[in-house]
Amino acid sequence: MRIAVLGAGYAGLTLARQLEKRLPESVEIVVVNDRPDHLVQHELHRVVRRPGLADGITVDLADVLDRATLRVARVTNVDHEASVAELDDGTLSYDVGAVCLGAETAFHDLPGVEEHATPLKRLPDAARIREEFLNLAAGDRVVVGGAGLSGVQIAGELAALAREEGIDREVVLLERLDSVAPNFPANFQEAVREELEARDVVVRTSAAVERATDDAIELDTDELPYGQLVWTGGIRGPDALSGERPIVPDTLRLGGDTFVLGDAARVTDADGAAVPASAAAAVREARSVADSITEIAFHRQDGGGNDALFEPRPERFRFDAPGWLVSVGDGAVAQVGPTVFRGPAAKALKTSVGAGYLSSVGAIENAAGLVREELAGD
Template identity: 30%
Template sequence: MDTPAATPLPADDPQRHRIVIVGGGAGGLELAARLGRRLPPGGPVELLLIDAALTHVWKPQLHELAAGTLGGPDQETDYLQQARRHGFRFHLGRVESMDRAARRLWLAPLVDDQGHTVAPRRAVAYDTVVIAVGSVVNDFGTPGVREHAVALDTAEDARRFHRRLLATWARNELQHGGAGATAPVNVAIVGGGATGVELAAELMESTAAMAGFLPHMSRAEGGEGDRGARLPVRIHLLEAGERLLSALPADVAEQARADLVRRGVVVRTGVKVTAVTDTQVMLGDEAVPADLTVWAAGIRGPELLKQLDGLALSRSGQLLVGPTLQTTLDPRVLAIGDCASCPQPPGQSTVPPRAQAAHQQAQLLAEALPGFVRGEPLPAFRYDDRGSLVSLGRRHAVGQVHTPAPGPQSGRGWRLEGLLARWAYWGLQRQHMVTLHGLPRTALATLGGWLTARTMPPVKLH
């Protein structure tokens, strides 16, 4: 199949079992950090993490990055620093295919900003590989989405959205010549799941803060009685289903809807987007104005998964794995997180694509992989649904949390809302940081971030 194009990666000690993790996201980086700490330096196992980027941003915070409210220590984590701290190696590159017979992963050439090739196409050997490359949004083939809509798949997507928001504002201001009020920026968010709801709420808050720095924005034109129209941004949240947040109880979803409407978001459910253009979102014959469109309507497996030497995929393009997280056709290839379609006990759907699932799978493999390398079987993964919290800006969240499950069923559920829910949501973000940085560093970084925030604008203005 693949022919070697250039030097394979060095430091390939044939005496050591090489575990390669592809993707340093919510699941992959936690696995690398936890496993790296467990493996003795220079021992029989070598651990390598590969990611297409040099830094990690926790994906559940991408809506904050897009809205310009993510700052301080939360923004980015260096893979190289993590590698040194936790005792694994890091390799920058995008995996593009796999040769299972030769146990090789193939990486695309690494090209810099000027288009110069920094590293050629190259191969990385593995004995065990864990695929943790996440997911991408599913556009269901809707015309115009690829060309005109932004997806929040990566940190770069979120930054691009933020830059376009500021550029659209600047354009509106120039078009009005500074005289009178400036038209609000029209944003259409397609998909009323957690991503769409959290982004809508965060944008309403962040753009209100931005408007304080851009005088014409806070006087945007609008019709009488239309609160959203007087704000610097007009958001349409469009959902095909009958209600928002279909994965959460109906009363939680209703609370989130009422909160968004109160803030001025136009929430429409039961509407199907048929096309996206550069200025509009089409609902059949009806056009919704959209200077910017965010597509957040469901996920699917990334294209890479089709290039993994024939490994079986689910209907949504995720890798089919068994209860032990090993792919169904190759026990040396495992998958965790959004890219894995993992079964649950009969009568339940597959493990949901959530950060908490990726976290629990990483925890399990960090414990079990040292034994697996010695020839022991892997234990079965059991997802413990600890509930869901949906952030509605800086001071509010809604959701349900579950106590730990005593048996195969989820534990008891508790409704949370308001500031308490927001603190619980913040606590979940800190847990991820504690895994990567340890408690003392996380506490210091949080304090440092809090102090830095006193001297900075509350929202990113560039």
């Protein structure tokens, strides 16, 4: 029996490690990823200010996978009905598969935006953003489009970099809706905006981008000249799913013997609530799918065959995050239950969560390095 885990982001790596622990050696586990390493995406913004952190947030998959076979290839298409993944170096058939390919930056067909903006999805993006920022003329404006958590974090990091380097830059964060962090509770939104403004980020909400030229963003109300444009204004599905993020129920089943989880899907949980695209959700979804795949694998190995009528029902996913965290330069905002707080306690909590995740995927040295760096920074 072969289990294919397509992608090794938060969802894929967590799922693969869970399956390694739960399934017998007779079950083959294949992990397909377009790189031989795993990127801790929620720390990527920090590389803009601290390039040396790149190694610390990159985890060699060979070091953290126990017995799974790693295949370094790009997934180009998934046929969930045939249980076949097409790769750029061939094909991979599977008995049970999990699509964990994450999401790509969405530019929403806004004229000029993709051409002139830099997204923040990979390490080369962070290096480019840093280089362009440092090479701007004094007084130049940097516009960050999209005030979700990624936009909040990169705007805060750029403002902090300007202060550290003693250079004159204006950092403007744009959001088309009427609040920053628009998908989160109101008290969290308010605290995030206060933290941004306290750290010299200019926040403009209800500002819809219509197009971009090489030196200005055209909004629905006015025009905003800029020297640099960074775009974090939404996500789309992976190319292997034709850019779509399929809607899946609380079983996270795409169809047949294929699951889809993490940012690659739009998930409705067991309570009927839409699950936000986040690392916290991806990790929890992976644990739920690991339960389902484990039950299927043992059922089939015990002679149950492939008859779906008699297979165990997939685990129903219920998203219950204890809270939310976001860094803003050298500060942070945290929500635990109904309580929102800022300052050293929020920063310490964010550091502990990041280190906890790295430890959970076996990257102990990376976790220790993250904590050391934070302590050194303070």
